[in-house]
Amino acid sequence: MKGKITLKQISKELDVSISTVSKALKNSTEISLETREKVQAFAKLYNYRPNNIALSLKNRKTKNIGVIIPEIVHHFFASVISGIEHEANEKGYNVIICLSTESFDKEVINMEMLANGSIDGFIISLTKETQMLKDYHHLQEVINQGMPLVMFDRIVDEIKCDKVVIDDKKGAYDAVTELIEIGCKNIGLISTVDYVSVGRLRTEGFLEALKDHNISVNQDAIIKIEDIENCRENIAPLFDHKIDGIFAVNEIFALTAMNIARERGLRIPEDVSVVGFTDGELSKYASPGLTTVSQNGLLIGQEAARMLIEKIEDESEDYKTKIVKTKLIVRKSTKSRS
Amino acid sequence: MKGKITLKQISKELDVSISTVSKALKNSTEISLETREKVQAFAKLYNYRPNNIALSLKNRKTKNIGVIIPEIVHHFFASVISGIEHEANEKGYNVIICLSTESFDKEVINMEMLANGSIDGFIISLTKETQMLKDYHHLQEVINQGMPLVMFDRIVDEIKCDKVVIDDKKGAYDAVTELIEIGCKNIGLISTVDYVSVGRLRTEGFLEALKDHNISVNQDAIIKIEDIENCRENIAPLFDHKIDGIFAVNEIFALTAMNIARERGLRIPEDVSVVGFTDGELSKYASPGLTTVSQNGLLIGQEAARMLIEKIEDESEDYKTKIVKTKLIVRKSTKSRS
DNA sequence: AATTTTCTCCCAAACGTTTTCGTTAACAGA
DNA sequence: TCTGTTAACGAAAACGTTTGGGAGAAAATT
Structure with a gap:
């Protein structure tokens, strides 16, 4: 029983025309009940299914x-x-x-x-x-x-x-506002290069949140990363400044930052609070669990x-x-x- | 310029037959150079591309x-x-x-x-x-x-x-052997229910490794989980036994176990060593990084x-x-x- | 001049559907 | 007997390709 059966084969087998078979299978009253039943039984037996490609061609869908x-x-x-x-x-x-x-x-x-x-x-x-x-x-x-x-x-x-x-800017704004409200004074940003739209927008949200809370921006505490693979080296210098909060535009940046912080003897969240973006598995299963902006x-x-x-x-x-x-x-x- | 152009339209426009167009586009020598060039230029101008659906139907591929x-x-x-x-x-x-x-x-x-x-x-x-x-x-x-x-x-x-x-059994065997060789004496297993083939095979590897090293099996330290969502409750009882090693058949089980262990004041890896399965993001970014069987x-x-x-x-x-x-x-x- | 070859080109079938429009035959009404 | 109606079915076109087999005309051979 190789290959799928077609209307043509059924029509030949039952000695009726292709159109009769097609109509019979659609239960059209145009075809006599007797013929319909015969065709339908045969089709069922051979497990007929219309060919999608032919349908696509016909329907242009x-x-x-x-x-x-x-x-x-x-x-x-x-x-x-x-x-x-x-x-x-x-x-x-x-x-x-x-x-x-x-x-x-x-x-x-x-x-x-x-x-x-x-x-x-x-x-x-x-x-x-x-x-x-x-x-x-x-x-x-x-x-x-x-x-x-x-x-x-x-x-x-x-x-x-x-x-x-998603409203990247607002998401970032909310995240940074949270950091500010829990008492962070020196907040670092780990973002992507600006031509990536989401990175740029999240950076804008970060800046706006600082501005709205009258916190001046420390340009040295803003890091923009092109290549996620070796982000570690890029992030490390951030800890040369005395920061107490970090907003990262994705999970990996955030976790990498957390790991570096710990290696430098900083406690999370006591010494540094970290917020990420994207609520993925990493955030959920990290320890401590990562506070993050969830994008559904x-x-x-x-x-x-x-x-x-x-x-x-x-x-x-x-x-x-x-x-x-x-x-x-x-x-x-x-x-x-x- | 709506919709894609077809051979038929080209043929009508250039006043040749459809087949001539088709062959001309394939640069068939059957068609005069003049006609070929005319057709090809026209096709290029209108950015002709053969319709995949029609091709599929024709080629039955x-x-x-x-x-x-x-x-x-x-x-x-x-x-x-x-x-x-x-x-x-x-x-x-x-x-x-x-x-x-x-x-x-x-x-x-x-x-x-x-x-x-x-x-x-x-x-x-x-x-x-x-x-x-x-x-x-x-x-x-x-x-x-x-x-x-x-x-x-x-x-x-x-x-x-x-x-x-992958050789699930051997992967598990290797993982458990590693635990044994670094000195673990009481090794717990966190697996899935047996009808899941990979869970069953990894369990077999676990058992075989113990047997080959003459370590008796503690049935209470074998946990089989059906639903990954609330695996926490299932895993927790494992720590009522004094175990010093855990083999988990996936990352989530492993990380959850690590988190529970830490909450109970156990240090990783000093008190409990943990090995997982599947080298995903979680293993890489967990802290401490999770030793794991990588399946490529x-x-x-x-x-x-x-x-x-x-x-x-x-x-x-x-x-x-x-x-x-x-x-x-x-x-x-x-x-x-x- | 008649035949064959060569060169261009085109027709038509095929892939598997759906659907419109016939066609045929039976039968009713006049 | 003729016309009209209806039921049951079939032919063919269409979707967009590819391709084998011609066909027609010019060129070459006999």
């Missing part, structure tokens, strides 16, 4: 959505995928995933591959390189082709499309998928930007409020 | 591979996906991901969806439920249909197909994709099982060798 992300071994992106997949699955869509591995070229190539009929719409988070180069022609192209596109997290204002983001990846993914599918099915023309709320999750890496 | 995993917010699975994606991408394949979320029914439904022509082959890791129910009809069905299938990690002997696994997810994914694509393209009939080596990564959660 693939029921696939394409997702392009820089990386997947990454708690945030993985949870976004999870959210996308759940929403998509519920609506009868499949998810095709391409990894750009932070390379502009791969991002472009992947988009072009998928844009040639494989999918009905895109969900994408840009690579750092794309954000640096500011080259968005590939995005504009698919939009021009009439293919819906939703961007999340690493977005870009120049492109008009649906977007899902699952929800972001769900929203993105929902917006995309709506665009695919309704073709409406207005572009929305959905802002998913962040929440400060207080654990033991920050002093408790007195 | 989708160049898609389907991956079904229980969960994606999970370091190991995410890295397997990453490995699959890289290998697939290199060979010109796309990856369609479905999450079974540990549900047998979703696994079956997803397989049926994809099996109807959407993909050329499967890579799958079974849900716990499937392993418990021992119902593999959906797997056998796709195999009978002639669709290649590769299983990884959570596999099953009853199904004949290509497989990629990336490599597993690559191997699985490689085997699958070979089956897709060569249709050979022999089934192999590839065993990817584990490696014990020693960090600070275990005493150093004296």
Whole structure:
């Protein structure tokens, strides 16, 4: 019993036309009850299922959505995928995933591959390189082709499309405000380079929080890191200043800072309070647990998928930007409020 | 400029037949140079790309591979996906991901969806439920249909197909041997319930290591956990016994144990040495760093994709099982060798 | 001049569906 | 007997490709 059975084979076997088989399977009253039952029984016996590719070609709908992300071994992106997949699955869509591995070229190539009929719409988070180069022609192209596109997290204002983001600035502002309110006077920042949109926004939130509380900024206590792999060396100098609080824009920076601090004999949170960003596994299982700004990846993914599918099915023309709320999750890496 | 341009449109525009356009674009010498150049220029101008769906239908090859995993917010699975994606991408394949979320029914439904022509082959890791129910009809069905299938990690002997696994038993054996050799006398085990294949195998490795070193087994120091969410309550009783070593079958169990130990005033590794399984982010950034058995997810994914694509393209009939080596990564959660 | 070869090019089938529009035959009404 | 209606089914087009087999005309051979 090799290969799937087709309408044609059934029609030949039962000595009726292909169209009769198709209609019979749809239980059309156009076909006599007798024939219908015969066809349906046969189809069931051979476990007939319509071929998706043929359907896609006919309907010009693939029921696939394409997702392009820089990386997947990454708690945030993985949870976004999870959210996308759940929403998509519920609506009868499949998810095709391409990894750009932070390379502009791969991002472009992947988009072009998928844009040639494989999918009905895109969900994408840009690579750092794309954000640096500011080259968005590939995005504009698919939009021009009439293919819906939703961007999340690493977005870009120049492109008009649906977007899902968290309020990075406010998340950072809240985190830093917490540090200030528990009594920190010298707060360090560990961020990414500025062309990464989320890094820039979180830095802005950091600065604004300090300003609003009349705390002057110590430029030496602001570290911007390009390469996450050897962030240790970049972070270490921070402890040459006498700081009592650290805001890091991701979990790894935060934990690395905590580890260095401990090695230098500083206690957490008594001597230094630390707040991170992204509530992943690391924050939860670190010791002490890391106080962190939670960005609900699952929800972001769900929203993105929902917006995309709506665009695919309704073709409406207005572009929305959905802002998913962040929440400060207080654990033991920050002093408790007195 | 909406929608993609087709051969038909080009042919109409240039007043030649569709087949002439197709052949001209393939630079067939059958077509006069003049016509070829005209067609190619036009195609380039309008950025013509063949429609993947039409190609799939024609060639009866989708160049898609389907991956079904229980969960994606999970370091190991995410890295397997990453490995699959890289290998697939290199060979010109796309990856369609479905999450079974540990549900047998979703696994079956997803397989049926994809099996109807959407993909050329499967890579799958079974849900716990499937392993418990021992119902593999959906797997056998796709195999009978002639669709290649590769299983990884959570596999099953009853199904004949290509497989990629790590040597769970040996990994566990090595880990426990390390504990014994650094002087642990009372070693506890934190495992999963037995129907999960990897949990069972790692438990076997644990037992065998003890036996080979003539250490008797204390059944009370063996904990089998069903639900990872509230593993804390299950693990806590372990410390009612005087243990000096712990082998946990995953990172979370290990870290949870470490946290509980610390709360009870036990020092790590001085009082208790802990070894985990899976070298994820948690192990790396925990403090102290967790000694762990590394299972190279990336490599597993690559191997699985490689085997699958070979089956897709060569249709050979022999089934192999590839065993990817584990490696014990020693960090600070275990005493150093004296 | 008649035949064959060569060069261009095009038709049509095929992949597996769905759906519109016939077509045929039986039967009723006039 | 003729027209109209209805039930049951089938042919064909369409989605966008690729490709084997022609076809027509010019060039070359006999």
